[in-house]
Amino acid sequence: MTYEIPASVAWVAGSDFIDRDHNVYAMVLPDGEPVILEGTAAMAWLVIADGQPVVETMAELTATPPERVASDLSGFLADLADRGLLDVAEEAR
Template sequence: MTSYRMPPRVAYVVPDDEPDPPATVFLMQVPDGTPRVLQNSAAWIWLVAVEGEPDVAASVAHLAGRVQEEVAPDVEAFLEELVGMGLLEESAPRR
């Protein structure tokens, strides 16, 4: 399984009044990137990934109260999109 991490030039904010898990995350490549807002499952995907969870789809399915097989294709596609935007990067496998 692929592990992810937050790139060094990415900053994020979770508003103080957010529930647990947060429903909104603000992201930006610093110092001059385009601000982005991730909401609901998109926020969960990013947060779970940067926490180093090796099975992001399983964790997001649990948070959403869904079956992993239902969400896995969308989770994997969004992870690839986040990597492509430079808001997430794959980390080296752990030894």
Template structure:
């Protein structure tokens, strides 16, 4: 399943620096509540937002872990991001 960034979602990504993880700040516009994603959560959102069709596999490769150890959690998190309007499923 591929995802994309909703049309009315503001987003800023801060790359890792000085040992700090990547951070993504999201805000549904014009009047949504801001959301901050850090570390692995930010990586998952970023990978999905780039249109990667197999986010769990891409994350597992980045983290050098078996995909089976992350697939369930990543898929649940993606479902939650869609439910919150922070990602949309591509049709």
């Protein structure tokens, strides 16, 4: 699956404002609940925002087998999609 951030989501990387803030702050506009993403969750968000394949890129960045990354991220990414923070598309085969 591929993921992208829909136009209805506003987000900002904390490091854009404070050097040591590595969190990502996101919410569905106009009245969604703000979400704070920390650590690898923030890293995964930034990978998606950059248009990179999240599983493969996170596996490379963390030196973790792609199968484990996929397993570790599946629930998190599904939760973000359920909240309207991510759009999900099946990959073309």
